[in-house]
Amino acid sequence: MHLNLLLFYCFASIIILSSYIVISLKNSVFSVLFLVLVFLNTSAVIIILEVEFLAILFLIVYVGAIAVLFLFVVMILNIKFSEFYYSMSQYILMGSILGFIFLTQIFLVFDTGILADFTKNVYNVSSEWNIELYSKSNIETLGLCLYTKYIYMFCIAAMILLIAIIGAITLTIHQRGYVKRQDVSTQVIRNFKDTVYYIDKLSSS
Structure with a gap:
C-alpha cells in the first residue's frame, strides 16, 4: 500500500x-x-x-x-x-434527517455524473476542479474559485457573517442611564470665561 x-x-x-x-x-x-x-x-x-x-x-x-x-x-x-443527562430517543428523527441529507451530499460528490449535471445546470460551473488545482498554485486556484465561479455564494456568506457580527454587537450593548459619560463636543465648545471662576477667600471673609 x-x-x-x-x-x-x-x-x-x-x-x-x-x-x-x-x-x-x-x-x-x-x-x-x-x-x-x-x-x-x-x-x-x-x-x-x-x-x-x-x-x-x-x-x-x-x-x-x-x-x-x-x-x-x-x-x-x-x-x-x-x-x-438527556434521552437520545428525542433526537433520533432530527439526526436521521440530517444524516440522510449528509449522505446524499456525499453520494453526489462521488457520483461524478450527477455532480457534473448538478453543477452545470444549477450553478453553471465546471466540475473539473482537479485539473485547475494541478495547473495552478493553491492560492491562485482558491482565488479563482471564490472570486469568479462562486462569487455570489461568497458574497452571501460574507453578508451573513456581517449581519451576525452586527447582531452580536447590538445584543451585547447595554445602555445605562445612571453612568456618567464624557461628551467631547460639549467640552470643546464651552467658553473659558463661563467655566472658570476666581473666588477671593480673604475678601469674602
Missing part, C-alpha cells in the same frame, strides 16, 4: 473516532480537546492531498481561534465537570 494512502486512512480513522468521542463525552473540556484533535488530523489529511495553503489556514482559523475560543468559554462558564 502506498504511504500517502496509508497515512490518509490512518488520519481519517482518527478523525472519525475523535468526532464520535466529541459528541459522546459529557465533560465539555475533554470534548473541546478531542475537537482540537479532529482539526489537527483534518489538516494532516489536507496536507496529504497537497493543498498546503488550506491546511495552514485550517490550523490558524479552527485550532488557533475557534477551538481556543470554545475552550475559553467552557472554562469561563464553569461547566468543566457538568453532567448532561
